[in-house]
Amino acid sequence: MARYEHIAGELRDAIVRGDYQIGAQLPTEAELASRFNAARGTVRQAVAVLVSEGLVGTRQGARRIVLGSERSQSFAELHSFAQWARSVGHRAGGLVLDSRRRPSTSSEAVRLAITPGEEVLAVLRLRRLDGEPVLVERTVYASWIAPAVEKLDPACESVTQELYETVGLVFAYGEHLIDAVAAGAEDARLLGVRRGSPLLRQRRTTTSQEGRPVECSDDRYRAGSVTFSIRNSTTANSLVRRAGD
Amino acid sequence: MARYEHIAGELRDAIVRGDYQIGAQLPTEAELASRFNAARGTVRQAVAVLVSEGLVGTRQGARRIVLGSERSQSFAELHSFAQWARSVGHRAGGLVLDSRRRPSTSSEAVRLAITPGEEVLAVLRLRRLDGEPVLVERTVYASWIAPAVEKLDPACESVTQELYETVGLVFAYGEHLIDAVAAGAEDARLLGVRRGSPLLRQRRTTTSQEGRPVECSDDRYRAGSVTFSIRNSTTANSLVRRAGD
DNA sequence: TAGAGCAACTTGTACAAACAAGCGAGACCT
DNA sequence: AGGTCTCGCTTGTTTGTACAAGTTGCTCTA
Secondary structure, three states, X not given: OOHHHHHHHHHHHHHHHOOOOOOOEOOOHHHHHHHHOOOHHHHHHHHHHHHHOOOEEOOOOOOOEEXXXXXXXXXXXXXOHHHHHHHOOOOEEEEEEEEEEEEOOXXXXXXXXXXXXXXXXXXXXXXXXXXXXXXXXXXEEEOOOHHHHHOOOOOOOOHHHHHHHHHOOOEEEXXXXXXXEEOOHHHHHHHOOOOOOEEEEEEEEXXXXXXXXXXXXXXXXXXXXXXXXXXXXXXXXXXXXXXXO | OXXXXXXXXXXXXXXXXXXXXXXXXXXOHHHHHHHHOOOHHHHHHHHHHHHHOOOEXXXXXXXXXXXXXXXXXXXXXXXXXXXXXXXXXXXXXEEEEEEEEEEOOHHXXXXXXOOOOOEEEEEEEEEEEOOEEEEEEEEXXXXXXXXXXXXXXXXXXXXXXXXXXXXXXXXXXXXXXXXXXXXXXXXXXHHOOOOOOEEEEEXXXXXXXXXXXXXEEXXXXXXXXXXXXXXXXXXXXXXXXXEXX
16 A cells, blocks of 8 residues: 555544544645654645545645545545445345347447447346335446356346456446436336436446446436535536536 | 646547547656656646546556546536526526525525524526526525625626625535426426426535525526536546435 | 735645656567 | 466656745734
């Protein structure tokens, strides 16, 4: 583990533990440098991690302040429903309800960077949190990964982890579009809600380390079951608002 | 403007312009350094900006690749409905429907870091995009900023900009919780949708440069009018998923 | 007493150098 | 032909230095 990662971890722990209250000032770079016996540049790198996580605010000339105290999730925890559930102390379940190959639509082709009509694997999964159905996942996999997906256990808990262990595939980058939609007939039946009731929709595209698109998915959460959280600032911004359609 | 910001801008422009296609490789650090006549560290800082924006993917040993080509928004554009609307080529409207002082609830007190019961200013605004009502904003302001807010024109387009010009207040940090809810009676009436229809809810808290909470708000978008977008990766993560309630 | 201005402190930017670590392609071997 | 190995390339980490720029509190003055 890199030096700056270690320092960032120590500081993050201290903040989460409450050693530094929200609104409190962090020690100066010079003090942190001497405390951890590192160069100032290394300390800056460590603090930059916390700033990008939204835990710490910084502006030139003034001491850094603590903005939040919640541990942020790793990419894996965010991407994998099962890993996320485990990390927040819940039990995830899952079941494949349908899995079939078909030609890709034009919008899928764009998102997966393939030619329209090229074969893809469409999978419908129902996900449970502590037994309760909370999420309908409609995922489309590029054809080159389809065979590995088809070999998975239909009740497989973590697809991400399984794909890593069987074929060494790691998901590295993701794009997420978040909006609200009304439950369709199938959504309503699977989630046990009325048709037209609100669902939180997350459309995502995931790519491998090399930047090759692996899957795109339309995930619909039952209202109240899940919330997305983002911290941003003038110096670190990742949330973007877009007009519909 | 800093050297690294200039380099980041040049590279971003080149990507947005299409000089580097999605999936293509970026020049090496050494080449960029010589091209811009800068030290390698400066180039790294520039590229780090693009990585944090999700435009570029990077991993040790391999050349960097282009992941996306969309311009990301500034914090101001994200925070201010009016500035965002302008930047994406739409016209924003707004009207204050109600504005009154009242004691804060306990949850508001936590979010604004004040003592429960301390007076706050609650404002109800309806926002339009190109004439269409798309957003109901229920904002609570801390008492120290309330006088300035009360002096604003009820039809004021950009509250953010007005507060900056009148009292020099700048919003610097924000936390956002995003989920889906059913429209209540008031929401439905104002937005012109049926009761119970899906709305995208964004609860946000904004703080000043010094980390002092200024306002917290419950914003509800008509379904289909707005989408939030985030890019993340194993190395840059800001989106967090949370269990409901 | 209120405001201007200074001085110490703190973070931001830039450069240079050296080594570590991962990737990829071509050479080599079986 | 197919797999392995090595070597050069590229990005990642760390240290050190110097100066720029913004903040904050104190002092001095009107």
